[in-house]
Amino acid sequence: MLNPYIIYPIISAFLTAIIGILQKKGIQGEKFSLRRLLKSKRWWFGYFLGLPIAYFSALALNNLDVSIIVPVSNLSIPLLIIFSNISLGEKINKHEAIGIILLIISTIMLGVA
């Protein structure tokens, strides 16, 4: 039977992807400025949305094997790519896609090693 605690790394992956999009939307533009970052409500919302992730990770680590948590948490990367395509219109070419797939496999290997 599926361990109910699997929901925590799944929520964390969703939150991580949403945070990336919010922070990017908060500061994107030609000229980066610290003042603009500090005044961006979207950026701060993304920042504070990250706080529950530490709690969810602790709950997951307490109840699940790390070999399950790491691959599930890495769902955040494909989710981020999908969200950034929908929300920011970012497109990736074939070579970049191959590179990203290699990076996802690499992170999973390093996480469970």
Next chain:
Amino acid sequence: MSFKQKVLNSYNWLVDKVKGKELKTVIAGSAIGGLAPVIASYLLRGINLTFESYFRALLSPLGIIAVSIGALSYMLFQVAISTEKISLLSPMASTITTAVTVMGGVLILSESLNLLKLAGVILCIIGIWAISKNHKK
């Protein structure tokens, strides 16, 4: 010049340096950031962890270095994503940080090295190479 102005000036200098070199910045920033958990692990290893001992370690010279490089790495990432695709930079940053932390653990903290770790690091390098070689903004 006020402290606030000095911070803003150094930040603007950093932003100018990063412009046009976002991929390299994220690679370098994440590699440096990957050392922060290694230093933290070195500091916290073997101590009886309480709220007080945790903050004492955090405020030691090495603890301050670990926090500073973590913060620098985070800010460099923020500067880079303001003009570059987050769908590329985010996977790069998380994988490089993990790879450097794993290798730092092996080389500095004498943790064991197995085939899976080595293969993971090699795949990370190939992945970064594939992205940087054919990257189009």
